[in-house]
Amino acid sequence: MKATYIFLPLIALAFLAVSCATEEGVDAKKAELEKLKNESNDITNQISELEAELMKLDPEFAKANHKSILITTAQAKKGRFEHYVEVTGSVLSKKNVSISAETSGRILEVPAIEGMRVEKGQVLARIDAESVQRSIDELQNNMDLANTLFEKQERLWKQQIGTEVQYLEAKNRKEGLERSLASVKTELSKAVIRAPFSGTIETVQVRLGELVQPGAAMFQFVGESDLFIEADISESYVGVLAKGDSVDVSFPSIDQDIQTKVSAIGAIINPNNRTFKVEVYLPKIPLVKPNMISVLKIQDYENNEAVTVPSYLILSDNRGDYVFVVVDGIAKKKYVERGKTFDEQTEILKGLEGNEVLVDKGFREVGDNFNVNIAQL
Template structure:
C-alpha cells in the first residue's frame, strides 16, 4: 500500500510533462503554418506582378498564358428572311341578324335561351294566334260552301244551263276565299318565330306574357356559316397590306392553323386607336365559332438572299451592335448593321458574309481576341 502511494506523484508528474510537450508541439506547428501561408501569399503576389509585366512586354507570352474559355458555336446562314405582322382578330359572321316579330300578339312560349345552338326552322318563340285560328276556321267553312256552289254552277254551265255571269261569280268567290285562307295560314305560321338558318341565339329580348307588335326585336341571332375574321391593324402598315395578300391564321383555343387571304382592307383610320380594319376570308370549319379569338400572321417583308443569325447573340455598346465570331481559336468582335427581326432570327445588313461561326453559349464571357475552346457536344 505504501509503495502504491509513493508511485502516484511520479505518475502525475509524467502526465503533466507529456501534456506540456504536446501543447508546445501544436503551437510550433501552427506558427510554421502561418509562416508558410505568409510566404505563399507573398510569392503569389510576385508571380502575378511578374506575369502582368511580362504580358505587357512580351505579346507571345501573353498569348500563351491567356486562359481559354469553353464555348459552343452557332452558324450564320444565308437564305430567305421573312417578316410577319402578328395581330389578334375575332371570328365574326356575316349572318349576324336581329329577329323581330312579324305579327301582333302575346308571347306564349320562348323555348330558346341565350347561347343555344339551333337548326334552320327550329321554333324560337310562339305568339298567341287564337284570333287568326278562328278566322281560318270560318274561312274554311265558307270556302267549303263556295266550292260546292261553284261545282254545281260549273256542271250547269257545261250543260248550257244558267248564265256565264253566275258561273264566273261562283268561281271568283271560291278563288277569293282560297287566297284569303292562304293569307291567314301565312299569318298563322308567322306566329311561330323560327331560326332563319343554323346558328346560335346570342340574346333573348322577350319574355313569356309580353305583348309584341310587328317589328318588335325578339332575338339576336348569329349564323354558323359565312364566317370571317376582323382585325385592327396599325396605320403604320397602310400600303403594306392589300386585298389578296396571303395570311396565316391560328386559333389558340382549338390548336388549329390555316392559310387564307385578305378579303378586304378598310379605307378609314380609326382616330381613337390609329388603326384600320382588315377582313380575312375564313372557310367553313366545324370547330370555329363566332367571337373566337384568332392570331393573324401577315407577311410584310421578304428578302430572298439575307444573312441570318440568332437574335439573342447580338450585343450592343456605344459604337453599335456586334457579335463574337470564332477565328483561329480566338473570339473576334464583329460590328454589324441589323435589319428586321422575327422570332429568334435577325437579318444582318452589313458586317457578316453568312459563312461565319458565331460564339453561342459563353458569348457574354468572351471578349475581343480571347482564347476559346469549343465544347464537343
C-alpha cells in the same frame, strides 16, 4: 503506502507539463500556417494584376496565357429572310343577326337553346296567336258568304239580270276579304319564329310565358356560311399591309393550317389600343366554327440577300450588340447592327458578310481574343 502517494502527484505534474508544451507548439504552427496563407494570397493577387496589365499591353501574351475553351460553331447565313406579323384573330360570320318578334303575344314554346345548331326553317319559338286565329275564322266565314253572293250575282249578271254595280260590289267585297284573310294569315305565320338560315343559336333572350312586343329581341343567331377572320393590328403597320396580301392562318384547336388573303383593311384607328381592323377571307372548312380562335401570320418584310444569325448568339455591352466569330482558332468580338427578328433568326444589317463562323455553345464563356478549341461532333 507513503511512497505511492508521493509518486502519483509527480506523474500528474509531468503529464501537465508535456500537455502545455504540445499546445504551445500547435498554436505556433497554426500561426505560421496563417502567415504563409496570407503571403500566398498576396502573391496570387499580384500575379493576377500583372497578368491583366500584360494582357492589355501585349496581345500575344494574352493569346499564350488564355486557356483554350472548348466550343461548337454555327454558320452565319446569307439568303432569303422573311418577317411576319403574328396576331390572334377570331372567326366571325357576316350572317350574325338578331332575331326579333314581329307580333305581340305570350311565348308558348321555346325549343331553341343556346349553342344549338339549327337548319334553315327550323322552329325556334312560338307566340300565342289566339286572337289572330279568331280573326281568321271570322274572316273565313265572311269570305264563304262573300263567295256565295258573288257567284250568284255573277250568274245573274251573265243572264243580264241585275245591274253592273251590284256585280262589281259583290266582286269587290269578295276580293277585299281575300286580301284581308291573306294579311291575317301572314300575321299568324309571324307567331312562329323560324331560323332564317342554317346556323347556331348564340343567345336566347326570351323565356316561356314571357310577353313580347314587335321588335323585341329574342335570339342572337350566327350563320355557318360567309365566315371570315377579324384581327386587330398595331397602327405601326399602317401602310405596310394591303388588301390582297398573303396570310398564313392556323387553328390551334383543330391543328389545321391554311393560306388565304387579306380581304379588307380598316380605315379607323381604335384610340383605346391603337390598332386597326384587318379582315381575312376564310374558305369553307368543315371544322371551323364562328368564334373559333386563329393565329394569323402576315408577311410585312422580305430580303433576298439578308445575313442572318441565331438570335440567342447576339450579346450586348455598353458599345452595342456583338457576336463572337472564330478566326484562326481565336474568338473575336464582332459588333453588329441588327434588323428584324423572326422564328429565332435575326437579320444583321451591318458587321457580317454571311460567311463567318460563329461561336455557338460556349459563347458565354469566351471573350475577345480567347483561344478556342472546336469540338468535333
